[in-house]
Amino acid sequence: MTNIILLGPPGAGKGTQARRLVEERGLVQLSTGDMLREARTSGTEMGKKVAAVMDRGDLVTDDIVIGLIEEKLKTARAKGFIFDGFPRTLAQADALGALLKRSGQELDAVIEMRVDDEALVDRISGRYTCGNCGEVYHDRTKPTAKPGVCDVCGSTDLRRRADDNAESLKQRLMEYYKKTSPLMGYYYAAGELFTVDGLADIDAVAKSIADVLDRAKGA
Ligand code: AP5
Numbered sequence: 078m079t080n081i082i083l084l085g086p087p088g089a090g091k092g093t094q095a096r097r098l099v100e101e102r103g104l105v106q107l108s109t110g111d112m113l114r115e116a117r118t119s120g121t122e123m124g125k126k127v128a129a130v131m132d133r134g135d136l137v138t139d140d141i142v143i144g145l146i147e148e149k150l151k152t153a154r155a156k157g158f159i160f161d162g163f164p165r166t167l168a169q170a171d172a173l174g175a176l177l178k179r180s181g182q183e184l185d186a187v188i189e190m191r192v193d194d195e196a197l198v199d200r201i202s203g204r205y206t207c208g209n210c211g212e213v214y215h216d217r218t219k220p221t222a223k224p225g226v227c228d229v230c231g232s233t234d235l236r237r238r239a240d241d242n243a244e245s246l247k248q249r250l251m252e253y254y255k256k257t258s259p260l261m262g263y264y265y266a267a268g269e270l271f272t273v274d275g276l277a278d279i280d281a282v283a284k285s286i287a288d289v290l291d292r293a294k295g296a
Contacts (some may be wrong), residue, residue: 078182079104079157079290082164082173084260085190087249088200089275090282093213094190095161097283102290105155109163111211112145113137114238132239134248136165136256143172150176157185165257170264186293187264188286190275194250201241208234219279 079102083091095106117128127137146163164170177183192200203216209232214221222228225235240249264270271293273285 078155078185079294080160080177080182080184081157081290081293082160082184082187082264083162083190084187084257084264085192085275086194086197086253086257087246088197088204089190089192090200090279091161091190093219093279094282094286095159096211096213098159098286101283101287102156104157104159105153106159106161107146107149107153107163108161109137109142109145109165110161112149113142116145132245134240134245134252136252139166139168139172143169146173147176150180164260165252167259167263170260184269186271186289187260187269188289189261189270189272190282191272192275196276197250198243198246201246202243204241205235205237207232208236 081098081104083095085091092108092110095108098104099106113127113131116124117131118124123141127141130137142163142165146160150158160173164173174184200215200218203218205214205216206212207214207227207230210227210230212227212229213219214235221235225233227233227235240246261270271289273282273289275282277285
């Protein structure tokens, strides 16, 4: 099993790199952001509750996201998991540790993707996603080959996220620095933290992550 966490602020490139790892290493991506976006379109009570929280840029409560991850870990069969956007608080990190231990698994690496705030604003404001297959694009750094058509699945359902605006981003960054950045110390102390330069281009970041995984596996 290979279990990794991709840790980084909004727009750091976690989703982009997670999708590559799925393709290249056959791992399963567990993105709490994607799960919550799915929940909000389902019309359930939980979906309605989380929609407003996400649009504001606040974090959804720990019990909801831990419940979502617990459910996936129980049902998904995989060679390993990429935790994308989870954990985001110390309580979530403790819960993930307990869940993995209970199923006889461990973490191989926590990869911090370091990017400065200025680049994040540019990445978030240029992002769009395929509503059908989830492929992530950017107006400048990764546009679709044919305007308005997804390169991967050919869908024309290309969307921008409701929380990708300046006001929500400010709040998402605030939440990140207040509640998620302490996880760096948490995983550093556990000897599991690796840092990559998230400002490099997409291929170069993928190469740095591959190097980390080879090192972590060989350790
Ligand atoms: P979530 O969906 O997890 O959003 P996020 O953490 O804010 O991260 P993003 O998806 O915005 O960015 P990313 O790092 O994946 O970057 P991407 O690859 O898309 O969470 C959304 C909300 O859900 C939260 O605010 C919260 O309310 C809730 N939530 C989720 N999980 C939760 C949890 N555990 N607890 C509580 N609440 C939770 O890349 C961004 C753009 O940059 C793209 O356009 C891409 O093409 C481009 N790009 C990527 N890499 C590069 C590169 N190297 N060079 C140039 N461009 C690049």
